[in-house]
Amino acid sequence: MNKKEVAEALEEIGLLLELAGENPFKTRAYGSAARAIERSAGDLKGLVETGELLKVKGIGDSIFAKIKQMVEQDKSSYLEELHAKVHRGLVEMIRIPGFGPKRARAVHEKLGINSLGELEYACRENRLVKLEGFGQKSQDKILAGIQFLKRHQGRFLISDALSDAERLLAVVQGCKETIRACVAGSLRRCKETVKDVDILAAVRESGPVMDAFTKAKGVETVAAKGDTKSSIVLSSGLASDLRTVSEKEYPYALAHFTGSAEHNIAMRARAQQKFGYKLNEYGLFKGDKLIDAKDEKEIFKKLDLAYIEPELRENAGEIEAAEKGKLPNLLRMEDIKGVLHVHTTASDGSDSLDEVAKAAEEAGYLYLGVTDHSKTAVYAGGLKEQDVLEQHRAIDNLNKKLKKLRILKGTESDILPDGSLDFPDKVLERFDFVVVSVHSSFNLSRAEMTKRIVKAMKNPYTSILGHPTGRLLLAREGYDVDLDELLKVAAGEGVAVELNADPHRLDLDWRYGKRAHDLGVKVAIDPDAHSAEAFSVMRYGVGIARKGWLEAGDVLNALETEALLRFFQKRRSSK
């Protein structure tokens, strides 16, 4: 089993243990071990063989032994044992909002229900109404929850969530009782997909703000409405929570509702164990006495920590780094000097070269790398050799007219199934830079896919590896590839790796940011724009780069034009 499969198996073990009514701390241990594996750098097999994995926080002897078996024997006896004991269908049931492990066990034990479908049928037969601890309202909610699951996958792209979030935030901010408000939760942490939108508001009076929120345009159902908290579901299927607090509580509440849960747990444990403080959404307390903090920064300071940016709050080493003053100086939007992966009407873009150039100029970029598809990508109108020459003439002419902006000649060359590029050398050498990407034959074995991409990366004309796993968030898994190996090759070859900023991709995954940094790999944050308007996705790319601990010095397109061209030339002349 590979890293991802092991993480999923551990997660499933945690869920099954929870369903079996096990000690909650034990079940949590499996969940946190799963996340530790996801984040771990390097080859899992190697980490197991050397025993290095035992040094990872959250992995002890028992879980290590289970991982060892998964890696070496491609199975988990423990998971099989649990499957025999706990019905697999219960796992899907707990995806229903408001329906957790206890209720799943109850319907299983008392009504013999083993799947989502059976549960739906039982609701239709009114069998839950009479069940102890349930009732009419519970049954209605469960039925609605099942319908909800059928319509939506339960997670949303950051771009979709953000547009709803900004609209709801405006509604809250528009209330005269609101002092200030902010989007918190996973959206503030810039997770690549989110389950819901958390909004926090400091208010003079809560009631009218709650009313405005629950009556906002697009609200389909009001799932809960209380004095300080309301939950709604929009017609888009996206759920949103509003929490209201007083002005004084706001900084603590902002930290609390930004999370993540794991980060909060670690922060509270630190407050309690190191200082004897209690930390919650209302404040930091020594006994009953509030320890004043005017903003989030001061809360961290009181706990002897440097300020941790929201994107880093995943309990992935940020607290230890903050303690030692070793947090990264995160990339900022203004560090980005240009964009390098842009399509025009020459292939499958919707705006012409002139139009994207104008947009890049207006965005204040120093350079614009035009990278239309290569000839094999017929579905995307890939350029033939003659078309390339034509485009280059057009770019030369345009560059003569432009003042600050420089257009760079690039291509997004398909990586063919055998790992070769789509143009002969005599064409490749005419480009300033070459992005290489996989767009076909996704189903190779891990070894074959890795070999294919490594071969393409070793081509001396290759400058950037495009969307390294090919994943489409919420739609398609990436192809199976040894990403760690690709990063090592990138480091050795002087090839940059793309962090595709399109919210459907966000590929390189942020969990590999630290690894890229440690290996000295340059990361290119590319819009993969198919229109001038799509430059706006750069904000997601920068957010994900920040989440991956990247600094300006790690990012290829944070370089000025001359330095960027030197990077491309150095790569080419190294062979």
Next chain:
DNA sequence: GCCGTTTTCGGCCCGACTGTTTTCAGTCG
């Protein structure tokens, strides 16, 4: 099951809201 400049055993974050209940369990974040 994990973890330890308090501990190798005994802890493990904290509170809001709902629904089904007469005081609280379950769920969520």
